[in-house]
Every structure is written in structure tokens, then in C-alpha cells.
Amino acid sequence: MVKPTIKDVAKLANVSIATVSRVLNNLDGYSKKTKDKVEKAIKELNYEPNAIARGLVSKNSRTIGILLPYMHGRFSVDLLRGIDKYTHENNYSVVICNTDNNGIRTMEYIKLLGEKQVEGIIFASAEVKKEYEEELLKLNIPTILVSTNGISNKLPSINIDNYQAAYYATLELIKKGHKDICMISGQKDNKESGIPREAGFKQALLDNGLEVSDQKIYYGDFTFESGISGITKLKKDNPNMTAIFTASDLMALGVLQYAYQKRLIIPHELAVIGFDDSEDAKMSVPPLTTIHQPIEEMGILAAQMLIDKSIVFEDKILKHSVTIRNTI
Template structure:
């Protein structure tokens, strides 16, 4: 195996100088740098990250904990994290929890054992047990598309309440008065409760009737939730002309069921989604939706994490990125306007 000593002999310089070049530390000329890099290339030398981590106390690795690796939303968040991490020469360990709190704790312990430099935690609630363990191991952390009501931790997300409020106001602005909602778990403090509240408050502001029967909840904002729960919502609210779906995946499921039942979208039923993931452009008709800037959210969370890693100081920063309405073809303007 080629060692740093072999590189030093080949470049005719000291081991210390080779180490400085490898770790991008000052104390060498451009000519020396080129000699060292050429020697590394000719010898096919690869740096030993484990050995380097013992010296620098860094592994150049971060952990990302996600509830669902197959989700399009997760894919876009990870793209933002990955692009910045790659530019920083960092590797990523992605841990998929299935939204299971025990599995989350197991992964936190695994990431500690792997000596990651920081953790990005996405899209679900942290338990008290999780938080206490994170404090104990003293690893920098940033929450992404989630937050903690009880503990002050840095996070990046969209204001779910305001975004949902805007979605319903958009439907009202198009002349809709009978508006139903497809929601995730109402006990979910991250995306369930605030999106339902935004829906209700928008209707209340415009003096429109709101009834708990007009909200049908699913388990996890999934395509199958949308497929199944559209039927239930139509039965409970037959006069409904529009739906606010709390995720694009649920909206896609609802559109699939509508096609099966020969319900024309948007002529007979308008739908607005939430997220602006790729599926919103793939369904027919293309889905009008609330855009979360998912890539930017992931990138920003990575920036905040690297700030903590570089400065060796925990930060308490709350970042809300702007949402916007993406108009496509799934919402009809009512004739009464």
C-alpha cells in the first residue's frame, strides 16, 4: 500500500509538507504543491480518511435522517444537501427511519459511532429521548422541513400555516365556496395541524362554512391516502367543487381516483396540491400547487450545519423560506365570477 512517506520520497520533500498539501494547510509553494500532487497521481495514492480524522477530529461525513427515502420530497431535499456537501468534499450517510422512533434512536447511535461531523434531521418529530441523546453526544444538528416546539434547535422550513392559508384563499379567489381538504395526521405538529388550521382560518376569514366532515385525514400524505380518501370526502361533501390537498402525492392519488370515477378535473372538481414535486407536472391535468423550495431548503440546511462544524459552535437559527403558488391546469375559475 502506498503511504504518505512514499509520496514524500517521490516528490523529494518532507512528510510534513505532503500532509500540509493534502490537508490544504499553508506553508508550501505552488511548485511544491504541483510536485506533491503529481507524485500522488503517479503512485495512485489515496488519502486515508480514517487516519486523517484522528488528526483533524473530522470525518468529512454528515448524517441525514429521513422518514421515507422513496419520497419525491425527500429526493429534492437530498439534492440540495448533496450538492453543497460535495462541493465541501463531504460524504453523506442517509438513514431511513420509516417514521419509527426506535429506529431513529438506533440511527442516532450509529451516526455517533461513525463519528459524523453533523446531522440533518428531516420531516418528522424528534422525541424528548432523541433530543436528550443529541445533547449528550454534542453533535451539530439542523432540522429540515420540521422544527421542535419544546427545544430551541436551528431549522429550515416553509411556514405551513401561511402556505395552506394561501392555497385556500387561491381557491376562494377563483370563485370556489365549497372547499374540502385531504390532510395527513392532524396530530402531526409539523405538517398536519398547521395545514389544517390554515385551511380553516382562510374559510373563516371569508365567512365560508367549515365543517370537520369536510376534512378527511390520512396516515402519511401518500398517494394511496389520496386515492382512498377522495371517495370518503365526496360521500361526506357531495356539493364540494374544490379540494386543498396537503401534499402533491395525495393530490395525484385523488386525481387517479377521479379519472376512474369519470369525474373531470378541473371542470367538475378543482384540486390544488402542496410541495411542487415532480409528480405535480406528471399528472393530468398538471397540478396547480404550493411550491416548497425543496432544493433550496436542503442546501440552506447544509449551509447552516457546515457553519456549526466550521465555527465549532452551536447556532440557534430559524429560517423560513418563501413559498409560492405554481399555476397549472387543475383549478377552474367558477362561472359566478
């Protein structure tokens, strides 16, 4: 069955398409009698107007745009769950853009969101390059950064203290008596999560009189595969290592996979602590000890800041915690 269009409504109500559009968007310029005719036609035809199309007239699209560097992994899943929870409750829709960490693709999506007249943009978990920030500011659309920071202070962000979180993760291993501790970090130039987490790890070792050296750190990319390649290299370079801190749960799962293949007993022969506290961490064998990053809450807060105009539009630092399970 063909869905009715705005033209069908206008024809049945014997008015212009522009008049139907004005009624749909609660604009003035028509009589009560005309409004009643249009609403009756809408009901008879069971017409459902497109939210974005309505927004082109009302400038109120009730749509939030989301820019993510990847769609795999629990960070993206948990963040989107939080965003969807708040937007759905408030009758907003979302447009999800997978940038694949590609500069050209990111710029194209930013411009696309502007063309779609979204009411707000969430830019998550990727480096905010100068050209991205300039384009976002040029759109004059409220934008929130999640798990990243801008070049200037013009775009508010939602983060945790990655340095402190990594510091306390490392302390948990030290408290268990470990002295030969390694780390699988994020990319070496990753300013958002890689650099601060590596700095926190190193400082915890230094504060406790333990060795800090380059051969104790492997630079991964937060994926399961880089967890396996990381522990393989670190074990070769540090045969006496007894504990490892990874900058993501996915990389920690790679370590657990390696341990299973090598028949290493966790945590007696190798202690592991991850970062994120994703659903995967609860389901791993054994269940993973990890830094709890309130990812879903970040998504909820980001959506809330864009939709609820009473929320102060400023940087937010959320609390992290350590979730103790069975790998340390």
C-alpha cells in the same frame, strides 16, 4: 487488483503507520524529508485514503449525516438533491439514514452518526421526540431540523409558514368561486405539517363565511394511496364538493388518479391544489396547481449552515408561493 493500504505506504516509505497517518492529516511531528518520502510512496502506489478514517485522527470527517423518515416521495428526493449539491461542491460526503419513522431505529442511527464522527446532522420531516432531541444534544454535533421543530429551542430549524401557506392555498379555491371545499390533511397528530396546514385551511373557510366540519377533512399520511382513499371517502360524505386542498402533492396525485377513473373533468368538476411543488406536480395530467415549498433550497441552506461557519446558526423561515397550473 487489490487497493493499496496505509500499511503498504508505510512499508514503501520505511516509516510507521502512525507517521503516514500524521502526514495525511497535516499533523506535526515529522521532518520535511519524511513527509517527502510518504508523499512519494502515496503517489507511486496511487493510494487514496478513506475520508472517514482520516477524520478519526483529524476530528474533521467532512461528512454530514441525514436522518429521513422515508426515502420515497419527492420531498426526500428534492431535499437530498439540495444537500448533495452543496456538500459535493465543498468536498463533503453524506451518510443517509432511513429511519422509517421507527423510534428504535431512529435512536440507533443517531448513535451511529455519533460514532462515525460526522461534522453535522440534518434531521428532516419527522417529529422530534424528547429522546431524539436529548440524544442529539448529548452528541454535541451541530444539528439542523428541516420541515420540523424541536421540543425546546436548542436545535435550529428551517421551515416555511405552513399555516399561512395552507391559508393562501384555500383562498385560491375560494377566489375561483368554490364554496364546498374539502381537505386531505396529514396525520391528525402531525405537529410539523398536519396540524398547522389543517388550521390554515379551516381559518380561510371561517374568514370567508364558509362551512367548517369534520366530515370535510380526511387524515392521510402524505402518500399517493392516502390521496385516493381520502377523495373516495370525502366524495361519499360530501357529494356536492367542488374543490379539494391536499397537504402534499403525492396526495393530490392520488386525487387526480381518482378523478381519471371516475371521468371527472379537472378543474371544471373538481378543482385540486396540492402542497410542495415537486417535480411530479409539473408532470401530472393536468399539471398540478400547488404551494411551492422551496425544498431543494432548504437542503442547500441546511448543508451550508453546517459547513459554512460564517452562517448564523438560527431558525430560518423560507418564503412559500402559489404555483398556478391547470387544476383550479
